[in-house]
Amino acid sequence: MKDNILLKKSFDTSNFSGVEMKKFLQKKIMLKHLYIEKALSTPEISKITNLSAPTVISLLNELIKEQIVIEKGTGNSSGGRKPNLFGLNAEQILFLAIDIRNYYTLITIFDINNTPVTEIRKVDVRLVNKIEVMDLIVEESNKLIELSGINKKCLISVGVSFPGLVDSENGINYTYFDIKGGIRAYLEAKFDRPIEIENDARIRALGELKFGLAKGLQNVLVIDVDWGIGLGMILNGKLYRGNSGFAGEFSHINIVEEGLLCACGKRGCLETVASAGALTELAKEELRQGKLSLLNEMTGNDINAVNSELIIQAAIDGDQFAIGLFDKVGKKLGKGIASLVHLYNPEKIIIGGKLSRVNDYLIAPIYQMLNKFCISKVREDVVIEVSTLNENSGIIGAAAFVMESIFNAEN
């Protein structure tokens, strides 16, 4: 597997001759399309690449000899001989995907078709800013690799998703594990593999783009409403990172003049009025004022036991008080989203995260605010949907991210 054309770091093109470079680039393009389309026929590749059928076949034969491409049976024809299909050799090219979340971490191994080839390992570890946490995750990853029985040489890259201000290009997470040389270099040494790191909100946006409700779309905002509010952006069909990879800090834009103190140190951030934390605080406050709710029964009248999980459950069970809370939080969020709609003119906004589980109770007030605050022409352009990707969106996205970085590499 060494000298695998997909391994950009170990693949040196600097002393390639003209023809070699040309072939290399042609193969890269072919592999990219084989990745996207899963299986393609010779004539299809010929059309995509503007190469003649004999050239395509000779390149494919080389890739088959290199064990990167395999035959995938025959496809359908609209009146003529059925074509042979070719695709990537899934078993030979594997990725480790790690999704580090606040209260647990998910680890699994994907093949090149983004199909998991092992169980999804859940590690119960609280995310705190200590390198020991990362060491534990590496250890658990290695255990998974051992258990899986895969050929280690086939594992060609690792993708990591975590919260924080992540500079993906330079491999630094400024919020967690901000060690000298950057966390990516640290992990590359530990795993002896190229590593790709990215912020969790952007990873989820990429997951939606590749496998979720944003598939095939160009301009989509993916908003994750949990303890914070994450924003991942697909603009012009590509993930948007900003200059240093800090774009999408929707959670900390100022919404309330001289408002509550936020975890970030500033006052009146959106997060203080429209997140799981804000929802819980609002619930406690109103319950203390004597409002009636299913929550009273659920907690045995212990107001301090109220948490976002319980509020979500109460709303789903039809509790008017809980639904009212979502209305209030949704309206605050909706006002913020109205600004996003004006700035980005997106075709779709996907809402994910814990709070989105109540579905329409959150979406309806958002729509109300869009109607109130948006220019109608721009408002009419956008659809709001609740993410259909489940808990695993993070690791799916992390794997997609590794693939992206391999197939979109200029090199």
Add this chain to the structure above:
Amino acid sequence: MKDNILLKKSFDTSNFSGVEMKKFLQKKIMLKHLYIEKALSTPEISKITNLSAPTVISLLNELIKEQIVIEKGTGNSSGGRKPNLFGLNAEQILFLAIDIRNYYTLITIFDINNTPVTEIRKVDVRLVNKIEVMDLIVEESNKLIELSGINKKCLISVGVSFPGLVDSENGINYTYFDIKGGIRAYLEAKFDRPIEIENDARIRALGELKFGLAKGLQNVLVIDVDWGIGLGMILNGKLYRGNSGFAGEFSHINIVEEGLLCACGKRGCLETVASAGALTELAKEELRQGKLSLLNEMTGNDINAVNSELIIQAAIDGDQFAIGLFDKVGKKLGKGIASLVHLYNPEKIIIGGKLSRVNDYLIAPIYQMLNKFCISKVREDVVIEVSTLNENSGIIGAAAFVMESIFNAEN
């Protein structure tokens, strides 16, 4: 000039053979780089295109025969024979650029190097939503073409910049001239040429990207503070339009809860507190309250005669009252910009438009607000500068836009 390779609309590639298509694409890439770099040597083109020197020379000779490329003398060498340089044949490829503004319209003809080949014609026409306005502009454009004495066949396209909700792709301005079939089709019939239309804020952003302070940068916001607040965005090195070309409606995001009524029909838009209009209203209000200012002398104590031009002049002349007004308006604007910095993580923000003429009096309060409301890591990433492009940024941008649409065309 018919069948000019650059004329995407009249150039039909549908029945090209494999080689013809290949050559066509290779030529397009070469022309694109010749446009960007102005002049290139054979070895340089060879490196860029991954084609061998003999191939490059043979393609260049074909383009020279087609009168699209010309020799441009010899370049320098770092120790060896001096290369022949090649470039686009500027005289043969001309564009009409039209910048429609609220109180006047600018028209000129550019060559392919974005150098004007005629005077810049100023037409005093107030922009109102009547097609007669556009007819007048077309008439004036034709006069300019006649007077210039250029070969009409060399004029291959027209670029139009105007305010409004512009869907560039479909050729519609929903705010002005929203006639059946779209204003682009209307103009294409009138001029008998392919037309490109775009919103003025985005045109200016493109102007900054190609010829201004955003040159070579990837993520830049261009904010124009005039009667409204225009926002043009360069994201990932490309102009961002949004789904239907409505992105950048910064002017109408809600800033003040139940604030003043805006021209758009909504309340509390940014425009109502941070624009030339807001500045003037604020000045009048405070003067009525008896505040002292140079403006009293300038207007002979006629408060109703106060306008933004006078306030700008007073500030430049050192009037503390006027400077104070810019501080207030700048802070409102700065708070809005702080949100943009969080969302986009840009490397530069360029402020243009009338109000930017006071330079630091507007920029300083913006910086203050960024320091107050931004996460420091994101704040440190961004520089705010005042545009150096003069009044002509609109037509320069319009010409650049036409070039962009030609050289970035997939076709």
Add this chain to the structure above:
DNA sequence: AAAACTTTGTAAATTTTTTTACAAAGTTTT
């Protein structure tokens, strides 16, 4: 079910492109 039409696959001929080799035109070093 045979005939007519489509599409894919492949070998040979043709064309295009690259490579090689070397001459031409400079620059730098000694």
Add this chain to the structure above:
DNA sequence: AAAACTTTGTAAAAAAATTTACAAAGTTTT
């Protein structure tokens, strides 16, 4: 100022890619 080195430009040889022609394998029509 000559020698040594670099880079560009070009013709001929070699290699690669496309085109052409046709066989193979289907589908649709009659």
